[in-house]
Amino acid sequence: MIGEGDREALEAAASRTVKFAARQVVVREGEALSQCTLLLKGFVHRFKDTEDGRRQILAIHIPGDFVDLHSYPLKHLEHSVAATTEVEVAIFPHSAVRELTARSTALTELLWRATLIDAAINREWLVSIGARSAEARLAHLFCELQARLERIGQGDRNGFDLPLTQIDLADATGLTPVHTNRMLRRLRVRGLVEFRERHVFIHDLDELRHVADFDPGYLFLE
Amino acid sequence: MIGEGDREALEAAASRTVKFAARQVVVREGEALSQCTLLLKGFVHRFKDTEDGRRQILAIHIPGDFVDLHSYPLKHLEHSVAATTEVEVAIFPHSAVRELTARSTALTELLWRATLIDAAINREWLVSIGARSAEARLAHLFCELQARLERIGQGDRNGFDLPLTQIDLADATGLTPVHTNRMLRRLRVRGLVEFRERHVFIHDLDELRHVADFDPGYLFLE
DNA sequence: CGGATCGTTGACCTGCGTCAACAGAAGTGG
DNA sequence: CCACTTCTGTTGACGCAGGTCAACGATCCG
Structure with a gap:
């Protein structure tokens, strides 16, 4: 930043x-x-x-x-x-x-x-929690962290370390841990992203960004 | 401000x-x-x-x-x-x-x-949309606007003018207009607050704040 | 007076929450 | 080092808050 x-x-x-x-x-x-x-x-x-x-x-x-x-x-x-x-x-x-x-x-x-x-x-x-589906919220959070972490050299378009629990993800997205777990599974099954052992494995960043309705402009990275 | x-x-x-x-x-x-x-x-x-x-x-x-x-x-x-x-x-x-x-x-x-x-x-x-019920979200928004408007002399603890539609309230709270309407009715029936003709009539500010889990500290009004 | 927009309500549906159970990992105290 | 809790992740069954669809006045406005 x-x-x-x-x-x-x-x-x-x-x-x-x-x-x-x-x-x-x-x-x-x-x-x-x-x-x-x-x-x-x-x-x-x-x-x-x-x-x-x-x-x-x-x-x-x-x-x-x-x-x-x-x-x-x-x-x-x-x-x-x-x-x-x-x-x-x-x-x-x-x-x-x-x-x-x-x-x-x-x-x-x-x-x-x-x-x-x-x-x-x-x-x-606010937009995520107020207007996006559970799946899109999680996808959006992953996209945001990917963009920010790549910028400081702690990740690339294939993934990054993320030391959060599913409970943390739930608290960040306004979901319950149970539903968070299910949506993570859906994202995994869809071949977009996998969150496992404190690491986010991104399998298709472009499609993930599309699902998330992600536009990095709000991060003002340059 | x-x-x-x-x-x-x-x-x-x-x-x-x-x-x-x-x-x-x-x-x-x-x-x-x-x-x-x-x-x-x-x-x-x-x-x-x-x-x-x-x-x-x-x-x-x-x-x-x-x-x-x-x-x-x-x-x-x-x-x-x-x-x-x-x-x-x-x-x-x-x-x-x-x-x-x-x-x-x-x-x-x-x-x-x-x-x-x-x-x-x-x-x-974020807290409202992510962690509070629909009813509490609306109550919280009313409490916030009450506090801010009272400060500039455009309202008191009994109410204030609010030139929004129910659609606007819905878009602000992450709800649908239909559900917003129903929650407004519930707040009215409970004798807390009434939103009618672009005016918020507050019938019980203390109880409204309680329902909303409202603490004005975040507004830094002093 | 006709067409939007808004508010209201009913019927129905679904995304997400709740509750519960259990397995595995990770601490923690002895 | 091992028993023991605690914290996680995972899944299933079920319930409900809130969404969707639809209809209809009321109001406003050109």
């Missing part, structure tokens, strides 16, 4: 790096934050729990993503953040972000832009 | 005001933009159409909202924008926004923040 050169400049401004164990909750909903988190290694997801015990995953982050950059202008988060896998992150105190943005409007726009791409992904998920 | 004082300062930077007729499409998906739009009067909504003809409404904007401020860092939009009612908007060329942000980092953060509150609303809609 952020270019390599800028990323290194930013990493220099990081105060330190921190590791979290898999499945650890990093930020709890409503918490006030005084720092931002850049994901260096591993996966992180953001989510919200409803009163009746359902969990909605709001975003899945991959290395290079700012996980909670929006906490800088907003001061606190209205959702939780958890480590999906074991992760390593770089910490940016809000004060450091303030100094960076005071010095360069170009960098400010870069950071702003990163949060907006995040929002664009949120909107596409 | 933006304070009165800042709003007037911004209005001074607007190049001009423009009116649109109800139901007119203002920006089409994918269009490159060289200006931003501040909504002064009326309602605007943003949406995306899927290949198979379904429409997902992504956001409903009320006076005081920046409708497409994210077009400034992103340069083009990945969704469409339409006037819900007859509207009046103030136009800000991107060049004017650039000058404003170059001059004041505080203002930049204010604008950035506005786009992030927008994103927070997107996320709450």
Whole structure:
């Protein structure tokens, strides 16, 4: 989501790096934050729990993503953040972000832009959950992750590692785990994609994208 | 979403005001933009159409909202924008926004923040559509609009004008118009809320919020 | 006055949820 | 190291929330 050169400049401004164990909750909903988190290694997801015990995953982050950059202008988060896998992150105190943005409007726009791409992904998920079939939702999620991961060199058009459970996929797509399982089977039987042992094997990316009604424009990859 | 004082300062930077007729499409998906739009009067909504003809409404904007401020860092939009009612908007060329942000980092953060509150609303809609029942989704939407409209003096805890059709509500909540109609009836029979003649009559806001699992924190109204 | 658009309702259908069972993998404590 | 739980994935049977189809007023508008 952020270019390599800028990323290194930013990493220099990081105060330190921190590791979290898999499945650890990093930020709890409503918490006030005084720092931002850049994901260096591993996966992180953001989510919200409803009163009746359902969990909605709001975003899945991959290395290079700012996980909670929006906490800088907003001061606190209205959702939780958890480590999906074991992760390593770089910490940016809000004060450091303030100094960076005071010095360069170009960098400010870069950071702003990163949060907006995040929002664009949120909107596409809205379309998926609100208007696409269960099968298409899953296909769309795979397409999105394929495009984003290929960009950072963690996958190609034949597949990528995806350290999620079927329960996670269900929580991300607004489905039940049981139905998720059945739709994965259908996608597999149709020869489009196979999700097995934390890896997505893509057998026909073009057809998968067609089934998913996927257009990568919303990712603003260039 | 933006304070009165800042709003007037911004209005001074607007190049001009423009009116649109109800139901007119203002920006089409994918269009490159060289200006931003501040909504002064009326309602605007943003949406995306899927290949198979379904429409997902992504956001409903009320006076005081920046409708497409994210077009400034992103340069083009990945969704469409339409006037819900007859509207009046103030136009800000991107060049004017650039000058404003170059001059004041505080203002930049204010604008950035506005786009992030927008994103927070997107996320709450994700939770609604992904994890709440049809009835709760509608109740939640009413609660959100109540809170936002009350803040700008266009409603109170007893109700507000809402210039949407049931079809619009359906497109916003990921339901069909028929089911939307039935759930509206249920909410009415339960004595919670009544939507009639483009007006929402709230009969029991506390209970409505409870049914909706509504917590206004995500709106950052303070 | 004719044609859209919208709201409403009934009858029926289906995609997805629920419940339940079980096997395999992966922790966990002794 | 092994028993023991816990977490996953998988499948079947069944139920229901919400979708689909259809009909018909009401309203608006040219």
